[in-house]
Amino acid sequence: MSEFLEVPNFALQKGGMLPLARLAYRTLGTLNAARDNAVLVPSWYTGTDADSEFVFCGGGKRALDPGKHFIILTNLLGNGISSSPSNTPAPYDRGMFPNVTLYDNVVLQHKLVTGTFGITRLHLVTGWSMGACQTYQWASQYPDMVRAAAPIAGSARTASFNKIFLLSLRRALTLDPAFDEGFYARPPLAGLRAFAAIYAGWGVSEAFFRTKAYAAFGASTHEEFSQYFWEPFFQKCDANNLLSQLWTWEHGDISDTPAFKGDFEAALAAIKAKTIILPVDLDRYFPPVDSEYEARFMPNGECRTINSIWGHMAPFNPADAAIIDAALNELLG
Amino acid sequence: MSEFLEVPNFALQKGGMLPLARLAYRTLGTLNAARDNAVLVPSWYTGTDADSEFVFCGGGKRALDPGKHFIILTNLLGNGISSSPSNTPAPYDRGMFPNVTLYDNVVLQHKLVTGTFGITRLHLVTGWSMGACQTYQWASQYPDMVRAAAPIAGSARTASFNKIFLLSLRRALTLDPAFDEGFYARPPLAGLRAFAAIYAGWGVSEAFFRTKAYAAFGASTHEEFSQYFWEPFFQKCDANNLLSQLWTWEHGDISDTPAFKGDFEAALAAIKAKTIILPVDLDRYFPPVDSEYEARFMPNGECRTINSIWGHMAPFNPADAAIIDAALNELLG
Structure with missing residues (x-):
C-alpha cells in the first residue's frame, strides 16, 4: 500500500503550483538507528512503487534486500498515484494539470527523505529509465546526500533523438x-x-x-x-x-536549475556519489554514447554497458537483471 | 516528363484488378542497337522518376550516365504518378484502391522493358529503399534478365522490426x-x-x-x-x-510468389545477377545484418556496408553517394 507525503502550496519550477502536492511512496525494510541504510528507488515512466518492488526486489535473493536496507520506492508526479492529471481536483485536473520537472519531483522526494524520515544521506539511489533520470537529478541536486548512485538506462539530460x-x-x-x-x-x-x-x-x-x-x-x-x-x-x-x-521526461536536464543555469558539464561535475552508470548497448533512446559522455565529467562515475537485445527493457530480462544486481551489490558494499 | 505504359484489366497478385493499370516512367539516354545498355531504376517510397533522376543522375559525373546508358526510371504504383489512389477513377479511387505488391510492380515493369523496349536483359537494376526492394524482386522474379543488381538500403523481405x-x-x-x-x-x-x-x-x-x-x-x-x-x-x-x-512495402517478400511459395532462401538462391548489396550500418529499419543473411544465399551476392550517420538517408549525403557510385561503376564494368 502506498503512503503519501502532502505538501500544500507547492510552487513548481516552470511556473504554476499545486495547491496540495501528494508524493506517493512505499517503504520496505527498517531504517536502522544510524539512519544510513536507506535506498531510494524513483519510479519509471508509467511505473509505480509496486512495479519497482516487483522489478527490483522480486524473485528471491536480490541486491535490494528489505532484510538489510530501508527501501523507499517513490512515484513520479503524473503516474496516477502521486499528484497527476487523473487525481488532482479542478482547476488543475486533466488537461489543466501543470507541467512538472524532475527537479520538482526530487524537491518533493527530498522533503520525504529528510522531513519524514530524518535521513541526511542516502546509501544508494537507483532507478530505471525515468527512474535513472531522477537518480542523476538527485546526485546533482543534493550531491552531499547521495553516497552512491546507479542510473540504469537513463540520462542526465534528455537527448534530441x-x-x-x-x-x-x-x-x-x-x-x-x-x-x-x-x-x-x-x-x-x-x-x-x-x-x-x-x-x-x-x-x-x-x-x-x-x-x-x-x-x-x-x-x-x-x-x-x-x-x-x-x-x-x-x-x-x-x-x-x-x-x-x-513532458517531464522531455525536459529532463540536471543543469536546468538555479545552481547550474544550463551548464551541463558543471552539473555532472558536482555529482559526488560513487556512480555506476548502466546503459544498454541496444537501447534505442538512451544510447551508451551519452552515458560515456556523462561519466567523463563525473568525478566518481563509471559507465558499464550491458549488452542485451532487450535494449531499453533489459531489467525485465532475468540475465540482465543479474548484471544490474551485481553492480548494485558493489555499490551497496 | 513522364510517359505511361497502360495495361488494361491488370489482375493483381493479392486479388482484385485495375481496369487500366498505368506505369509511369521516364528514360534518359539512348538504347543502343544491341539493346544491352539499359539500366532500370525503380522509385522509392514517395519517390518519383524525377526524384530518381535528381538523386542518381544529378550533380555532374555520376555512375549512371545518360551519355552511356539507357536509363529507365519507373514510378511505384501508389506514388501518385503511376496508378494510385489519388488518380484512379471510381470505384478504385482513394480508400478503395486495391492492394498492390512488389510482384505486381515488377510484372508491369517487365512488360515495359520487354514489350515497349524489346530489351531481353537489363545491364543493371538498382534502387534505394523500396527501389532496392524492387531490385531484389526483379533479380529473383526474372533471374535471366538481370545481369547485375545493386539494392541500396533495402531488403528482399520486409523484416518484422x-x-x-x-x-x-x-x-x-x-x-x-x-x-x-x-x-x-x-x-x-x-x-x-x-x-x-x-x-x-x-x-x-x-x-x-x-x-x-x-x-x-x-x-x-x-x-x-x-x-x-x-x-x-x-x-x-x-x-x-x-x-x-x-502496404506494398509491408508485404515485400521475394519468395511470396507462385514460383517460391514462401521459400525465402530458394528465392535468394535463384538470383543470378552479380549483386552488390549496399546497406548502411546505422540504417534503423534495413539493418546490414539482414543484408548479410541475404548475401549468404545469393550465388553472386556480396554485401558491402556503408558507414554513415545519415542512416537510411545515406544516398542524400554526397560522401555516401560517392561510395554508391563507385559500386555501381564496378557493376557497370
Whole structure:
C-alpha cells in the first residue's frame, strides 16, 4: 500500500503550483538507528512503487534486500498515484494539470527523505529509465546526500533523438478525436494503440524482433507483440498522465536549475556519489554514447554497458537483471 | 516528363484488378542497337522518376550516365504518378484502391522493358529503399534478365522490426479524424505531421541527431528538423497514396510468389545477377545484418556496408553517394 507525503502550496519550477502536492511512496525494510541504510528507488515512466518492488526486489535473493536496507520506492508526479492529471481536483485536473520537472519531483522526494524520515544521506539511489533520470537529478541536486548512485538506462539530460521519439508519441496520442484536449469522456483507445505501436518500435532492439524474442510474451509476430504487451501496457494508463510524464521526461536536464543555469558539464561535475552508470548497448533512446559522455565529467562515475537485445527493457530480462544486481551489490558494499 | 505504359484489366497478385493499370516512367539516354545498355531504376517510397533522376543522375559525373546508358526510371504504383489512389477513377479511387505488391510492380515493369523496349536483359537494376526492394524482386522474379543488381538500403523481405515501424505510421495517420477512411475533404494535416515525427525518428540515425547533422537542413533542433524537412516532405504526399505504398512495402517478400511459395532462401538462391548489396550500418529499419543473411544465399551476392550517420538517408549525403557510385561503376564494368 502506498503512503503519501502532502505538501500544500507547492510552487513548481516552470511556473504554476499545486495547491496540495501528494508524493506517493512505499517503504520496505527498517531504517536502522544510524539512519544510513536507506535506498531510494524513483519510479519509471508509467511505473509505480509496486512495479519497482516487483522489478527490483522480486524473485528471491536480490541486491535490494528489505532484510538489510530501508527501501523507499517513490512515484513520479503524473503516474496516477502521486499528484497527476487523473487525481488532482479542478482547476488543475486533466488537461489543466501543470507541467512538472524532475527537479520538482526530487524537491518533493527530498522533503520525504529528510522531513519524514530524518535521513541526511542516502546509501544508494537507483532507478530505471525515468527512474535513472531522477537518480542523476538527485546526485546533482543534493550531491552531499547521495553516497552512491546507479542510473540504469537513463540520462542526465534528455537527448534530441530521444525527444523526437517523445514528440511522435505525443502527436499520435493527441490526434485521437476522443482525446478532446484532455477532457475525454472515455479513454482515447485508438490513440493509445498508436502510442503502443510507436513504443513497440523503440522499447526493445531490432535484434529482439529479428530473433523473435517476443515469444517470451507469447507473441509470434510483431503485431501480436504490440497487441499482447504494449497495448495492454498503455491502455491501462490515463492519457493525460502519459502526456504529463512525457513532458517531464522531455525536459529532463540536471543543469536546468538555479545552481547550474544550463551548464551541463558543471552539473555532472558536482555529482559526488560513487556512480555506476548502466546503459544498454541496444537501447534505442538512451544510447551508451551519452552515458560515456556523462561519466567523463563525473568525478566518481563509471559507465558499464550491458549488452542485451532487450535494449531499453533489459531489467525485465532475468540475465540482465543479474548484471544490474551485481553492480548494485558493489555499490551497496 | 513522364510517359505511361497502360495495361488494361491488370489482375493483381493479392486479388482484385485495375481496369487500366498505368506505369509511369521516364528514360534518359539512348538504347543502343544491341539493346544491352539499359539500366532500370525503380522509385522509392514517395519517390518519383524525377526524384530518381535528381538523386542518381544529378550533380555532374555520376555512375549512371545518360551519355552511356539507357536509363529507365519507373514510378511505384501508389506514388501518385503511376496508378494510385489519388488518380484512379471510381470505384478504385482513394480508400478503395486495391492492394498492390512488389510482384505486381515488377510484372508491369517487365512488360515495359520487354514489350515497349524489346530489351531481353537489363545491364543493371538498382534502387534505394523500396527501389532496392524492387531490385531484389526483379533479380529473383526474372533471374535471366538481370545481369547485375545493386539494392541500396533495402531488403528482399520486409523484416518484422521494419513492419512495426510501418504499423505505427499507419495507425498515426489514420487516427486523424480528417482522414475519414480515405475520403478526406482536405489533407489530414495533423495525421501527416504525426507521420512525419515518427519518420524523423527512424529516417536517420541517433548519431545524426547527437551531432546536430540536421544543420544541413537549416534546423537547429530536433523539432525544427521535423518541421523543415519531414513535414513538408510528407505534407506534399496524398495520404491514401502513402498508405498504399506502405502496404506494398509491408508485404515485400521475394519468395511470396507462385514460383517460391514462401521459400525465402530458394528465392535468394535463384538470383543470378552479380549483386552488390549496399546497406548502411546505422540504417534503423534495413539493418546490414539482414543484408548479410541475404548475401549468404545469393550465388553472386556480396554485401558491402556503408558507414554513415545519415542512416537510411545515406544516398542524400554526397560522401555516401560517392561510395554508391563507385559500386555501381564496378557493376557497370
